[in-house]
Amino acid sequence: MNIPKRVRPELRDAKPYLPGKPIAEVQRELGIKRVVKLASNESFLGPSPKALTALRKASKNVWTYPEGASPLLRREAAAELDVRENQVLVGNGSDEIIRLLCETLVGPRDEVVCSQYGFIRFKQQSKMMGAAVVEVPMKDFRHDCAAIAQKVTSKTKMVFVASPNNPTGTFNTRAELTSLLRMLPKDCLLVLDEAYYHYAAGLKDYPESLSEFLPKHKNLIVLRTFSKAYGLAGLRIGLGIAHEELIQWIDRIRMPFNVNLPAQFAARAALKDKAFLRRCVRETAKNRGALAEALEFLGLPCLPSAANFLCVQSPIPGKELFRELLQQGVIVRPLDEYGLHQHVRISVGSYSQNRFLLGALKRVLALAATETGEMVHAV
Ligand SMILES: Cc1ncc(COP(=O)(O)O)c(C=O)c1O
Structure with missing residues (x-):
């Protein structure tokens, strides 16, 4: 062969x-x-010692399959984030959600827009689906939201913005993201990757995207992870929060049992340990x-x-x-x-x-x- x-x-x-x-x-x-x-x-x-205790307890049951769609974690994360349960998708790291998004939405002939120094997985995953990646220069090492909006065409399926961004560490303000969402066509999805949300929350001008943007924009998905501030990178758990219809579509191609059993239990305990x-x-x-x-x-x-x-x-x-x-x-x-x-x-x-x-x-x-x-x- x-x-x-x-x-x-x-x-x-x-x-x-x-x-x-x-x-x-x-x-x-x-x-x-x-x-x-x-x-x-x-x-x-x-991680939180409470997450480690939950992990140890859960390890006794690793001979059983986990619940397929992480229903309890989904429910508790939704309550914590003040969204509806059907707006939450639990992934094998937010990385899996980036992949699922690309597999759900983009193919050859489509375009995605990313920033020059934006998180590299966005580009890699989009290219693997055959999409053309349009890279926009950053301004002072921050996403240039106005320039990003200008690069969007009728072929653009998704725009990726990580805030704070990896590897620059910089974030975009409420005003910048508000105007980006206003400028984007309604059928172009903004993937707002907030893997580092907890470190930035509460900083001046850092928006609360779930309460400020999500209720108004069906074309938005926010990504969060348990790999950073929750200290559970090795367990691979991430969240996607979006309009329920988008979640349902992505869920169609999610692997059965994508998040393992100890991970679901540890994440639930970590969520509670504020x-x-x-x-x-x-x-x-x-x-x-x-x-x-x-x-x-x-x-x-x-x-x-x-x-x-x-x-x-x-x-x-x-x-x-x-x-x-x-x-x-x-x-x-x-x-x-x-x-x-x-x-x-x-x-x-x-x-x-x-x-x-x-x-x-x-x-x-x-x-x-x-x-x-x-x-x-x-x-
Ligand atoms: C911006 C950003 N998004 C997503 C991820 C992937 O995180 P996870 O461990 O949830 O797959 C990372 C990991 O470093 C990241 O920096």
């Missing part, structure tokens, strides 16, 4: 998603014990501020971030900084796949993880300075 000839042509240029390097792999390859991973925007606090969520947001903001300040002091400016990571300008090519830090036992994320060759993305860690990173950075920058003969600040 000539496999390359037989696969769908849309897949010929597809590349597998490159996740952050796993800790165990770096420990194995470099033979070092302490490895700190700040590459996948996981929460340094991990004190833990508040603590996570508070401590992340504190550590993020301190980290950004320390990085700037070392001569590495950061974009303003409303998420649990920083997009950091590097004095040497980002890929090189990534490689050098790896030798020191720190995993960060180079951003070449985004065309950001002079930046890296660094997840906010605990106090001790951030200290370890800063120590490693000082050594790397001192080395880079001796090699180029330049002085590096504060080394």
Whole structure:
């Protein structure tokens, strides 16, 4: 069988998603014990202890199939988000919902509109369905909503906006998103990815999209996840919240049992532990501020971030900084796949993880300075 000839042509240029390097792999390859991973925007606090208790209890029942459409989680998430149950879809990570959306709505001859430095999964998944991806330059590393609206044609099925955006960490204001929704044709769907919602909620001008936009716009889906502030990335649970009719259509192609049984139980417990969520947001903001300040002091400016990571300008090519830090036992994320060759993305860690990173950075920058003969600040 000539496999390359037989696969769908849309897949010929597809590349597998490159996740952050796993800790165990770096420990194995470099033979070092302490490895700190700040590459996948996981929460340094991990999950609520209540979620872990629920997980342990649920593990006794893993010999049974889970409930197919996660009905209890769906009901409790709907109550928490103040929407109707039939407006919520539970996915195997919000990543699955991005995929389901593309499979439901786009095909060859369709267009989707994304931003230049918008989350890469939007582009990858749309291309896999054969859609043409129209990329709009960002303005000051933020989605340029007016320019996005201008790129929408009668062929545009979806517009993707992540707010806060990965990898920039920047968010769009209430006014910008309101005007984008006003400008979009009624049959073009806005996918508003709020994976980092909890870190941004309450900031000045950050909108409450579910109460402010969703009741007025049938052409909107909001994505949320349990992978970030809830600290459950390994369990893979995300939510899509939209008009019930859209949810019903997407649900037709959802895999039976898409969200596993322990994940459903842990997510329900995590939803209830509001004190833990508040603590996570508070401590992340504190550590993020301190980290950004320390990085700037070392001569590495950061974009303003409303998420649990920083997009950091590097004095040497980002890929090189990534490689050098790896030798020191720190995993960060180079951003070449985004065309950001002079930046890296660094997840906010605990106090001790951030200290370890800063120590490693000082050594790397001192080395880079001796090699180029330049002085590096504060080394
Ligand atoms: C903006 C954005 N959307 C979606 C996802 C996917 O998250 P999940 O773990 O829910 O699949 C991520 C993960 O990093 C993300 O940054």
